[in-house]
Amino acid sequence: MNLAYRAARRIGTHPMALRADALKNRASRGAGGLTDFGDPRFEAGLEQLIASLEDEDRLNGFGRVMAGTHLTNLLRQRLLLTEHLRQHPEIRDEKIQRPIFIVGAPRTGTTVTHHLLSKDSGFRYPLTWECDELHPPLNPATMDHDPRIAASEKQIRRIMALAPNLDAAHPVGAREAQECALLHAYAFHSDTFHVMFNCQGYARWLTRQDLRWVYEEEKLLLQYMQSGGLRPATSWLLKTPPHMENIDNILGVFPDARFVTTYREPTEIVASGCSLAGTVFHMAEDDPDWHDHGRFMRWRTTRMLERNVELRRQFAHLGDRFVDFPMQRMVSDPLSCVTEIYDHFGIELTESNRAKMSRFVDERGMANRKPHVYRAADYGLDIDELWPRLQFYRDFYGIEDTRS
Structure with missing residues:
Protein backbone atom coordinates (compact mmCIF):
# COMPACT_ATOMS: atom_id res chain seq x y z
CA MET A 1 0.00 0.00 0.00
CA ASN A 2 2.76 2.43 0.97
CA LEU A 3 4.77 1.61 -2.16
CA ALA A 4 1.77 2.24 -4.38
CA TYR A 5 1.03 5.52 -2.60
CA ARG A 6 4.62 6.74 -2.95
CA ALA A 7 4.60 5.83 -6.65
CA ALA A 8 1.40 7.82 -7.18
CA ARG A 9 2.86 10.86 -5.45
CA ARG A 10 6.01 10.69 -7.58
CA ILE A 11 3.96 11.08 -10.76
CA GLY A 12 2.14 14.09 -9.34
CA THR A 13 -1.18 12.61 -8.20
CA HIS A 14 -2.60 12.90 -4.69
CA PRO A 15 -4.72 9.81 -3.95
CA MET A 16 -6.75 9.39 -0.78
CA ALA A 17 -6.99 13.11 -0.04
CA LEU A 18 -9.03 13.81 3.09
CA ARG A 19 -12.09 16.02 2.66
CA ALA A 20 -14.60 16.79 5.38
CA ASP A 21 -17.68 16.63 3.14
CA ALA A 22 -16.70 13.25 1.72
CA LEU A 23 -16.05 11.84 5.20
CA LYS A 24 -19.40 13.13 6.47
CA ASN A 25 -21.25 11.65 3.51
CA ARG A 26 -19.59 8.29 4.04
CA ARG A 64 -4.13 7.85 4.97
CA VAL A 65 -6.35 4.79 4.99
CA MET A 66 -6.19 4.67 8.79
CA ALA A 67 -7.00 8.39 9.11
CA GLY A 68 -9.92 8.21 6.70
CA THR A 69 -11.36 5.14 8.38
CA HIS A 70 -10.90 6.53 11.89
CA LEU A 71 -12.44 9.93 11.17
CA THR A 72 -15.37 8.36 9.32
CA ASN A 73 -16.07 6.05 12.25
CA LEU A 74 -16.03 8.96 14.72
CA LEU A 75 -18.46 10.90 12.52
CA ARG A 76 -20.71 7.86 12.12
CA GLN A 77 -20.78 7.42 15.88
CA ARG A 78 -21.62 11.12 16.39
CA LEU A 79 -24.65 10.62 14.16
CA LEU A 80 -25.81 7.55 16.07
CA LEU A 81 -25.17 9.15 19.46
CA THR A 82 -27.06 12.30 18.52
CA GLU A 83 -30.04 10.28 17.33
CA HIS A 84 -30.03 8.09 20.44
CA LEU A 85 -29.96 11.16 22.69
CA ARG A 86 -32.83 12.69 20.70
CA GLN A 87 -34.90 9.57 21.28
CA HIS A 88 -33.92 9.32 24.96
CA PRO A 89 -33.74 12.87 26.40
CA GLU A 90 -33.92 11.41 29.92
CA ILE A 91 -30.25 10.43 29.57
CA ARG A 92 -29.33 14.03 30.34
CA ASP A 93 -30.77 13.50 33.84
CA GLU A 94 -28.29 10.72 34.67
CA LYS A 95 -26.21 11.64 37.75
CA ILE A 96 -22.42 11.86 37.58
CA GLN A 97 -21.24 12.33 41.16
CA ARG A 98 -17.77 12.88 42.62
CA PRO A 99 -15.77 11.45 39.72
CA ILE A 100 -12.08 10.76 40.23
CA PHE A 101 -9.74 12.15 37.57
CA ILE A 102 -6.18 10.85 37.24
CA VAL A 103 -4.36 13.96 36.06
CA GLY A 104 -0.68 13.07 35.98
CA ALA A 105 1.62 14.08 33.16
CA PRO A 106 2.25 11.68 30.28
CA ARG A 107 4.66 8.86 31.16
CA THR A 108 4.27 9.19 34.94
CA GLY A 109 2.39 5.96 35.63
CA THR A 110 -1.13 7.24 34.98
CA THR A 111 -2.10 4.18 32.94
CA VAL A 112 -0.99 1.62 35.51
CA THR A 113 -2.69 3.69 38.24
CA HIS A 114 -5.89 3.71 36.20
CA HIS A 115 -5.72 -0.03 35.54
CA LEU A 116 -4.89 -0.78 39.17
CA LEU A 117 -7.78 1.24 40.60
CA SER A 118 -10.14 -0.19 37.97
CA LYS A 119 -9.88 -3.55 39.72
CA ASP A 120 -12.28 -2.08 42.28
CA SER A 121 -15.72 -3.18 41.11
CA GLY A 122 -17.25 -0.04 42.61
CA PHE A 123 -15.69 2.15 39.95
CA ARG A 124 -17.08 2.71 36.46
CA TYR A 125 -14.59 3.61 33.75
CA PRO A 126 -14.50 3.79 29.96
CA LEU A 127 -13.55 0.43 28.46
CA THR A 128 -11.38 0.31 25.36
CA TRP A 129 -13.93 -1.58 23.27
CA GLU A 130 -16.65 0.74 24.51
CA CYS A 131 -14.68 3.84 23.48
CA ASP A 132 -14.02 2.32 20.06
CA GLU A 133 -17.74 1.90 19.36
CA LEU A 134 -19.96 3.78 21.80
CA HIS A 135 -23.32 2.99 20.23
CA PRO A 136 -25.39 1.39 21.61
CA PRO A 137 -24.79 1.91 25.36
CA LEU A 138 -23.15 -1.03 27.09
CA ASN A 139 -25.63 -3.59 28.43
CA PRO A 140 -24.39 -5.24 31.67
CA ALA A 141 -26.25 -8.45 30.80
CA THR A 142 -24.34 -8.94 27.55
CA MET A 143 -21.14 -6.97 28.14
CA ASP A 144 -18.91 -10.03 28.54
CA HIS A 145 -19.70 -11.29 25.04
CA ASP A 146 -20.58 -8.08 23.21
CA PRO A 147 -19.39 -8.47 19.58
CA ARG A 148 -17.61 -5.11 19.84
CA ILE A 149 -15.04 -6.77 22.11
CA ALA A 150 -13.84 -9.12 19.38
CA ALA A 151 -13.65 -6.24 16.91
CA SER A 152 -11.57 -4.19 19.36
CA GLU A 153 -9.26 -7.13 20.08
CA LYS A 154 -8.70 -7.64 16.36
CA GLN A 155 -7.77 -3.99 15.96
CA ILE A 156 -5.37 -4.16 18.91
CA ARG A 157 -3.66 -7.24 17.47
CA ARG A 158 -3.20 -5.39 14.18
CA ILE A 159 -1.67 -2.40 15.97
CA MET A 160 0.65 -4.58 18.04
CA ALA A 161 1.86 -6.33 14.89
CA LEU A 162 2.75 -2.96 13.38
CA ALA A 163 4.18 -1.50 16.61
CA PRO A 164 5.47 -4.44 18.69
CA ASN A 165 7.16 -2.16 21.25
CA LEU A 166 3.95 -0.33 22.10
CA ASP A 167 2.92 -2.65 24.93
CA ALA A 168 6.12 -1.88 26.84
CA ALA A 169 5.42 1.83 26.67
CA HIS A 170 1.62 1.79 27.00
CA PRO A 171 -0.24 -1.45 27.73
CA VAL A 172 -3.68 -1.70 26.18
CA GLY A 173 -6.44 -4.29 25.99
CA ALA A 174 -10.02 -4.35 24.75
CA ARG A 175 -11.41 -4.92 28.26
CA GLU A 176 -9.04 -2.48 29.97
CA ALA A 177 -9.83 0.98 31.34
CA GLN A 178 -9.27 3.54 28.61
CA GLU A 179 -8.35 7.22 28.38
CA CYS A 180 -10.82 10.07 28.12
CA ALA A 181 -8.83 11.32 25.11
CA LEU A 182 -10.73 8.71 23.08
CA LEU A 183 -13.99 10.28 24.25
CA HIS A 184 -12.71 13.77 23.38
CA ALA A 185 -11.96 12.45 19.89
CA TYR A 186 -15.72 12.33 19.24
CA ALA A 187 -15.63 16.13 19.62
CA PHE A 188 -12.59 16.27 17.30
CA HIS A 189 -10.74 18.19 20.03
CA SER A 190 -8.32 15.57 21.32
CA ASP A 191 -4.58 15.07 21.78
CA THR A 192 -5.00 11.52 20.57
CA PHE A 193 -4.87 12.70 16.94
CA HIS A 194 -1.32 13.99 17.25
CA VAL A 195 -0.18 10.72 18.83
CA MET A 196 -1.75 8.81 15.96
CA PHE A 197 -0.76 11.04 13.04
CA ASN A 198 1.97 13.51 14.11
CA CYS A 199 -0.21 16.46 13.12
CA GLN A 200 1.67 19.23 14.90
CA GLY A 201 -0.32 22.12 13.42
CA TYR A 202 -3.55 20.67 14.76
CA ALA A 203 -1.96 20.00 18.16
CA ARG A 204 -0.74 23.60 18.42
CA TRP A 205 -4.19 24.86 17.42
CA LEU A 206 -5.81 22.67 20.08
CA THR A 207 -3.78 24.29 22.88
CA ARG A 208 -5.39 27.65 22.03
CA GLN A 209 -8.99 26.42 22.28
CA ASP A 210 -11.47 26.81 25.11
CA LEU A 211 -12.26 23.17 25.90
CA ARG A 212 -15.06 23.70 28.40
CA TRP A 213 -17.61 22.47 25.88
CA VAL A 214 -15.51 19.33 25.26
CA TYR A 215 -15.82 18.47 28.95
CA GLU A 216 -19.54 19.18 28.77
CA GLU A 217 -19.68 16.65 25.93
CA GLU A 218 -17.61 14.22 27.99
CA LYS A 219 -20.17 14.47 30.80
CA LEU A 220 -22.95 13.79 28.30
CA LEU A 221 -21.04 10.75 26.99
CA LEU A 222 -20.62 9.43 30.55
CA GLN A 223 -24.37 9.85 31.10
CA TYR A 224 -25.01 8.06 27.83
CA MET A 225 -22.57 5.23 28.66
CA GLN A 226 -24.06 4.50 32.08
CA SER A 227 -27.63 4.80 30.81
CA GLY A 228 -27.36 1.22 29.56
CA GLY A 229 -27.43 0.08 33.18
CA LEU A 230 -23.79 -0.17 34.28
CA ARG A 231 -23.55 2.68 36.77
CA PRO A 232 -20.78 3.17 39.33
CA ALA A 233 -21.34 2.18 42.93
CA THR A 234 -18.53 4.52 43.99
CA SER A 235 -17.75 6.92 41.15
CA TRP A 236 -16.43 7.24 37.63
CA LEU A 237 -12.68 6.71 37.32
CA LEU A 238 -11.30 8.86 34.50
CA LYS A 239 -7.86 9.44 33.07
CA THR A 240 -5.90 11.19 30.36
CA PRO A 241 -2.78 13.36 30.76
CA PRO A 242 -4.35 16.48 29.17
CA HIS A 243 -6.72 16.55 32.16
CA MET A 244 -3.79 18.07 34.06
CA GLU A 245 -4.09 21.32 32.07
CA ASN A 246 -7.90 21.36 32.24
CA ILE A 247 -8.54 21.24 35.98
CA ASP A 248 -10.54 24.47 35.63
CA ASN A 249 -12.73 22.98 32.92
CA ILE A 250 -13.20 19.77 34.89
CA LEU A 251 -14.33 21.67 37.99
CA GLY A 252 -16.58 23.86 35.86
CA VAL A 253 -18.43 20.79 34.57
CA PHE A 254 -17.89 18.36 37.49
CA PRO A 255 -17.83 20.68 40.54
CA ASP A 256 -17.38 17.79 43.00
CA ALA A 257 -14.49 16.15 41.09
CA ARG A 258 -11.50 14.63 42.90
CA PHE A 259 -7.98 14.29 41.53
CA VAL A 260 -5.06 11.87 41.70
CA THR A 261 -1.76 13.21 40.36
CA THR A 262 1.31 11.16 39.51
CA TYR A 263 4.60 12.95 38.86
CA ARG A 264 8.14 12.20 37.75
CA GLU A 265 11.42 13.88 36.85
CA PRO A 266 10.22 16.17 34.02
CA THR A 267 13.08 15.59 31.58
CA GLU A 268 12.12 11.91 31.65
CA ILE A 269 8.53 12.89 30.91
CA VAL A 270 9.64 14.68 27.75
CA ALA A 271 11.99 11.94 26.54
CA SER A 272 9.63 9.06 27.31
CA GLY A 273 6.75 10.95 25.70
CA CYS A 274 8.78 11.33 22.52
CA SER A 275 9.28 7.58 22.42
CA LEU A 276 5.64 6.65 23.02
CA ALA A 277 4.16 9.07 20.49
CA GLY A 278 6.80 8.14 17.94
CA THR A 279 6.10 4.44 18.38
CA VAL A 280 2.44 5.06 17.54
CA PHE A 281 2.62 7.50 14.64
CA HIS A 282 5.54 5.71 12.99
CA MET A 283 2.90 3.27 11.70
CA ALA A 284 1.37 6.12 9.70
CA GLU A 285 4.51 8.02 8.67
CA ASP A 286 7.63 7.02 6.76
CA ASP A 287 11.02 8.33 7.93
CA PRO A 288 9.92 10.82 10.62
CA ASP A 289 12.22 13.70 11.51
CA TRP A 290 12.87 12.64 15.09
CA HIS A 291 14.61 15.87 16.09
CA ASP A 292 11.66 17.88 14.83
CA HIS A 293 9.43 15.58 16.87
CA GLY A 294 11.65 16.15 19.90
CA ARG A 295 11.39 19.94 19.56
CA PHE A 296 7.62 19.74 19.34
CA MET A 297 7.30 17.40 22.32
CA ARG A 298 9.59 19.60 24.40
CA TRP A 299 7.32 22.59 23.69
CA ARG A 300 4.07 20.67 24.17
CA THR A 301 5.10 18.95 27.39
CA THR A 302 6.55 22.10 28.91
CA ARG A 303 3.33 23.95 28.20
CA MET A 304 1.28 21.16 29.78
CA LEU A 305 3.40 21.14 32.94
CA GLU A 306 3.32 24.94 33.21
CA ARG A 307 -0.45 25.02 32.93
CA ASN A 308 -0.80 22.27 35.52
CA VAL A 309 1.29 24.11 38.11
CA GLU A 310 -0.60 27.34 37.36
CA LEU A 311 -3.94 25.60 37.92
CA ARG A 312 -2.81 23.81 41.05
CA ARG A 313 -1.88 27.16 42.54
CA GLN A 314 -5.16 28.67 41.38
CA PHE A 315 -7.12 25.92 43.14
CA ALA A 316 -4.91 25.64 46.20
CA HIS A 317 -7.99 26.30 48.35
CA LEU A 318 -9.32 22.91 47.16
CA GLY A 319 -6.22 21.06 48.34
CA ASP A 320 -8.26 18.31 49.98
CA ARG A 321 -9.53 17.32 46.50
CA PHE A 322 -6.00 16.34 45.39
CA VAL A 323 -3.65 13.51 46.30
CA ASP A 324 -0.20 13.32 44.69
CA PHE A 325 2.30 10.48 44.22
CA PRO A 326 5.75 10.15 42.67
CA MET A 327 5.84 7.58 39.90
CA GLN A 328 8.58 5.63 41.67
CA ARG A 329 6.36 5.03 44.68
CA MET A 330 3.58 3.78 42.41
CA VAL A 331 6.14 1.35 40.96
CA SER A 332 7.70 0.16 44.21
CA ASP A 333 4.74 0.22 46.61
CA PRO A 334 1.50 0.65 44.65
CA LEU A 335 -0.85 -0.76 47.27
CA SER A 336 0.26 1.80 49.84
CA CYS A 337 -0.61 4.48 47.28
CA VAL A 338 -4.03 2.89 46.82
CA THR A 339 -4.60 2.83 50.57
CA GLU A 340 -3.71 6.52 50.81
CA ILE A 341 -6.05 7.42 47.95
CA TYR A 342 -8.95 5.58 49.58
CA ASP A 343 -8.25 7.07 53.00
CA HIS A 344 -7.92 10.56 51.54
CA PHE A 345 -11.24 10.38 49.72
CA GLY A 346 -13.09 8.37 52.36
CA ILE A 347 -13.63 5.31 50.18
CA GLU A 348 -13.81 1.83 51.69
CA LEU A 349 -11.18 -0.56 50.34
CA THR A 350 -12.70 -3.99 50.74
CA GLU A 351 -10.55 -7.09 51.17
CA SER A 352 -11.94 -8.46 47.92
CA ASN A 353 -10.88 -5.40 45.95
CA ARG A 354 -7.51 -5.27 47.70
CA ALA A 355 -6.91 -8.90 46.72
CA LYS A 356 -7.76 -8.17 43.07
CA MET A 357 -5.36 -5.23 43.06
CA SER A 358 -2.64 -7.33 44.65
CA ARG A 359 -3.02 -9.96 41.92
CA PHE A 360 -2.81 -7.22 39.30
CA VAL A 361 0.44 -5.94 40.81
CA ASP A 362 1.90 -9.45 40.92
CA GLU A 363 0.93 -10.24 37.34
CA ARG A 364 1.03 -6.93 35.50
CA GLY A 365 2.47 -4.24 37.72
CA MET A 366 5.08 -1.86 36.35
CA ALA A 367 7.90 -3.71 38.09
CA ASN A 368 7.04 -6.84 36.07
CA ARG A 369 6.58 -5.24 32.68
CA LYS A 370 8.90 -5.24 29.70
CA PRO A 371 11.12 -2.15 30.09
CA HIS A 372 10.42 0.88 27.95
CA VAL A 373 13.81 1.73 26.44
CA TYR A 374 14.49 5.13 24.90
CA ARG A 375 17.28 7.69 24.55
CA ALA A 376 16.73 11.44 24.81
CA ALA A 377 19.52 12.09 22.30
CA ASP A 378 17.59 10.22 19.60
CA TYR A 379 15.11 13.10 19.65
CA GLY A 380 17.73 15.84 19.75
CA LEU A 381 17.09 16.53 23.43
CA ASP A 382 19.93 18.03 25.46
CA ILE A 383 19.01 17.10 29.02
CA ASP A 384 21.54 19.46 30.61
CA GLU A 385 20.08 22.36 28.65
CA LEU A 386 16.47 21.30 29.28
CA TRP A 387 16.96 20.65 33.00
CA PRO A 388 16.72 24.24 34.36
CA ARG A 389 13.77 25.04 32.10
CA LEU A 390 11.63 22.53 34.01
CA GLN A 391 12.72 23.43 37.53
CA PHE A 392 9.32 25.03 38.25
CA TYR A 393 7.70 21.58 38.07
CA ARG A 394 10.29 20.03 40.39
CA ASP A 395 9.81 22.86 42.86
CA PHE A 396 6.03 22.46 42.96
CA TYR A 397 6.00 18.67 43.38
CA GLY A 398 9.12 18.46 45.53
CA ILE A 399 11.13 16.37 43.08
CA GLU A 400 14.73 16.01 44.18
CA ASP A 401 17.70 16.50 41.88
CA THR A 402 19.16 12.99 41.67
CA ARG A 403 21.94 13.82 39.23
CA SER A 404 25.32 12.71 40.51
Missing part, protein backbone atom coordinates in the same frame (compact mmCIF):
# COMPACT_ATOMS: atom_id res chain seq x y z
CA ALA A 27 -20.45 8.45 7.74
CA SER A 28 -24.07 9.29 6.95
CA ARG A 29 -24.36 6.27 4.66
CA GLY A 30 -22.89 4.09 7.41
CA ALA A 31 -25.44 5.46 9.89
CA GLY A 32 -28.45 4.67 7.74
CA GLY A 33 -28.84 8.14 6.28
CA LEU A 34 -28.71 10.17 9.51
CA THR A 35 -27.47 13.74 9.02
CA ASP A 36 -27.58 15.44 12.45
CA PHE A 37 -24.08 15.46 13.97
CA GLY A 38 -25.11 17.33 17.11
CA ASP A 39 -23.18 20.28 18.56
CA PRO A 40 -21.62 22.00 15.53
CA ARG A 41 -18.51 23.06 17.43
CA PHE A 42 -16.87 19.77 16.45
CA GLU A 43 -16.65 21.13 12.90
CA ALA A 44 -13.72 23.44 13.73
CA GLY A 45 -11.69 20.54 15.08
CA LEU A 46 -12.44 18.34 12.10
CA GLU A 47 -11.48 21.10 9.67
CA GLN A 48 -8.25 21.94 11.51
CA LEU A 49 -7.31 18.28 11.77
CA ILE A 50 -7.81 17.66 8.05
CA ALA A 51 -5.95 20.88 7.19
CA SER A 52 -3.02 19.81 9.36
CA LEU A 53 -2.89 16.32 7.87
CA GLU A 54 -3.06 17.66 4.32
CA ASP A 55 -0.74 20.65 4.73
CA GLU A 56 1.97 18.81 6.66
CA ASP A 57 1.59 15.81 4.35
CA ARG A 58 3.34 13.33 6.65
CA LEU A 59 1.06 10.32 6.20
CA ASN A 60 2.04 7.29 4.18
CA GLY A 61 -0.52 5.23 2.27
CA PHE A 62 -1.47 3.13 5.27
CA GLY A 63 -1.69 6.27 7.40
